[in-house]
Amino acid sequence: PVVTALSELMALTVVASEETYRAAQRSYDRTLKVMLVVAIVAAILIVLAAYNAVKDLAQPLARITQVASQVTSGDHTVHVPHTRRPDEVGKVARTVRDFRDALGRLETQRWVDVSVARVADTLQHAQTRSELARNLLNELVPLMGGAVGVLYIWSADRGAYVRAGGWGFDEGTRSPRAYPPGAGLIGEAAASRRRLVLTDVPASELPVTSSVVSGAPAVVVVAPAIATETTSCVAVLELGLFGEFTPGHERLLDALLPRVALTVEILDRRLSARAMLEETQRQAAELREQGEALEQANRFKSDFLASM
Numbered sequence: 155p156v157v158t159a160l161s162e163l164m165a166l167t168v169v170a171s172e173e174t175y176r177a178a179q180r181s182y183d184r185t186l187k188v189m190l191v192v193a194i195v196a197a198i199l200i201v202l203a204a205y206n207a208v209k210d211l212a213q214p215l216a217r218i219t220q221v222a223s224q225v226t227s228g229d230h231t232v233h234v235p236h237t238r239r240p241d242e243v244g245k246v247a248r249t250v251r252d253f254r255d256a257l258g259r260l261e262t263q264r265w266v267d268v269s270v271a272r273v274a275d276t277l278q279h280a281q282t283r284s285e286l287a288r289n290l291l292n293e294l295v296p297l298m299g300g301a302v303g304v305l306y307i308w309s310a311d312r313g314a315y316v317r318a319g320g321w322g323f324d325e326g327t328r329s330p331r332a333y334p335p336g337a338g339l340i341g342e343a344a345a346s347r348r349r350l351v352l353t354d355v356p357a358s359e360l361p362v363t364s365s366v367v368s369g370a371p372a373v374v375v376v377a378p379a380i381a382t383e384t385t386s387c388v389a390v391l392e393l394g395l396f397g398e399f400t401p402g403h404e405r406l407l408d409a410l411l412p413r414v415a416l417t418v419e420i421l422d423r424r425l426s427a428r429a430m431l432e433e434t435q436r437q438a439a440e441l442r443e444q445g446e447a448l449e450q451a452n453r454f455k456s457d458f459l460a461s462m
Contacts, residue, residue: 214243222250230258262402269297270409277417283307286421287319290414295321295393298403301371302394306333306340307418308387315340315390322394333390343376344387349407350376351399373399377407379415388418 214236224232234251236243273293280286287305295303302322306315314332333340343350352374371394379389391411395403 211243214239215246218243218247218250222253225250225254225257228261230254230261262405265402266406266409269406270413273297273410274413274417277414280417280421282425283318283418283421285319286417288321290391291319291321294391294410298393298395298406299397300393300395304392306390306392308344308389315344318389335387339374339376340390340392343378344390347378347380347385347387349378350374352376370394372396375399375403375407377411379411379418381415381419382412388415 217235221232221234232254234247234254236247237251238244239247273290276289276293277286280289287307290305291303295301300322302320304320304323305318307318308314309316309332312332314334314337316332333344335341335345339350339352353372373395375391375393375395377391377393378387379391380386381388391407391414
C-alpha cells in the first residue's frame, strides 16, 4: 500500500508539475502577448506624440519663418500668427511681430522725412498765398492718397481764414470763402487748435470735382497749422481722402504743418516788406515829382523876376 500510495503520489506530482508548466507557459504566452500589445500601443502613442509635436511646433514655426521672410521683403502689414501662445513658439512669434513693427516704424519715418523735405522744397518757391496753396496741395494730396484739398490762411484784415487755393476742388461749389474763428469745421479746428477727423462726411462738405473721380470723400481731415513761436493758428488745411487716415498720415501732418505755418509767416513778412518797399518807392516817386515841380516853379519865379 505504501509503495502504491507513493507511486500514485509520484504520478500526481508529475501531473501537477506538467499542469504547472503548462499554466506557466500559458501565463508566459499571455504576458508576452500583453507586452507585445503594450509595445504596439506605446509605439502608436509615440508616433502620435511625434506627429502632434510636428503639427504643434514644426508647422507653426514654418509659418512664422514664412512671415519673417515676408517682413524682411518689405511687407510690414502681414499678420504674425501664434503671438498669444505661452510656449517658445509664442516667444518666437512675438519677436517676429516686434521686428515687423520696428521695421514698419523705420519705413514710415523714412517716408515722412522724404515727403516733408520734398514738400518743403516746393513751398520755398512760392511768391504769393495762392501759389503757396497750389504748391502745397499739388505735393501733399497725392502723397496721402487723397482726392481733394483746400488751404485757408488767416487774414488779419478780414478777421477770418480765407481760402487761398484748392486741389481737385471747384471754387464755386462752396460758400463762404472765408471762415471766422469758431465758424464751421475750418473755424472750429482753428479755435480749438486740434485736428478734426470726420468719417461720416456729408456730400456737400468737400465734394471732389476731379476729372478722374467725383463724389464725397470717405474721410475729411481738418488740421490747423500752428506757429511755434506765437502758438497761433496761421492756416487750416482741409483734406478729403477716399481711403483710411493712417498713423503714417498723422505723422506726416505732424511734421509738415509747423513748416507750413513758418512758411506762411515768412511769406507774409516778405509780402509786407514788398508792400512797404513799393509804398516807399511810390512816396519817393511822388516826392521826386513834387521836387521837380517845385524846382520848375522856382525857375519860373526866377525867370519872372528876372524879366521884371
